[in-house]
Amino acid sequence: MKRTALFPGSFDPFTAGHLNILKRALTMFDEVIVAVGMNIDKRGFFPNEKKLDIIKQATRGLDGVRVIQYGNLTIDTCRELGIRHIVRGVRNMIDFETERSIADANRKLAPEIETIIIPTAQEFAHISSTAVRDILRHGGDTSLFVPEGVEL
Numbered sequence: 001m002k003r004t005a006l007f008p009g010s011f012d013p014f015t016a017g018h019l020n021i022l023k024r025a026l027t028m029f030d031e032v033i034v035a036v037g038m039n040i041d042k043r044g045f046f047p048n049e050k051k052l053d054i055i056k057q058a059t060r061g062l063d064g065v066r067v068i069q070y071g072n073l074t075i076d077t078c079r080e081l082g083i084r085h086i087v088r089g090v091r092n093m094i095d096f097e098t099e100r101s102i103a104d105a106n107r108k109l110a111p112e113i114e115t116i117i118i119p120t121a122q123e124f125a126h127i128s129s130t131a132v133r134d135i136l137r138h139g140g141d142t143s144l145f146v147p148e149g150v151e152l
Contacts, residue, residue: 004083005116007086016127033067036055052069057150
């Protein structure tokens with residue numbers, strides 16, 4: 001039986017830290033579906049098509065990765081795809097508390113779906129999508145913060 005996990009997020013943009021979490025999740029699962037959430041109430045920095053393109057650039061050559069977008073509850077996407085595991089990455093304790101709260105809510109709504117929280121490797125803990133967006137806004141070099149070969 002194929003073990004599949006969903007790695008959901010806004011990925012605005014997908015960073016080297018996200019790639020670190022994804023690669024580590026691939027050691028636990030046969031397939032990881034990177035799912036870009038669509039939130040009509042939130043205007044992202046990048047349009048969803050660009051986010052999907054960035055993730056595909058970053059994961060080129062990685063086996064077991066699929067990239068999708070979704071616009072409903074994460075647990076509903078899991079149910080639609082027959083997925084029983086959600087992967088989430090955290091950089092620090094603030095991220096952990098936020099993710100734990102979301103995981104607790106998801107467990108109440110969908111007890112059959114488990115969340116796996118993976119702390120990012122220390123060398124990526126300082127990287128956030130917010131910081132990358134700020135660097136881009138000011139014309140800076142983001143190459144140290146995004147996966148190799150990614151064009152923003």
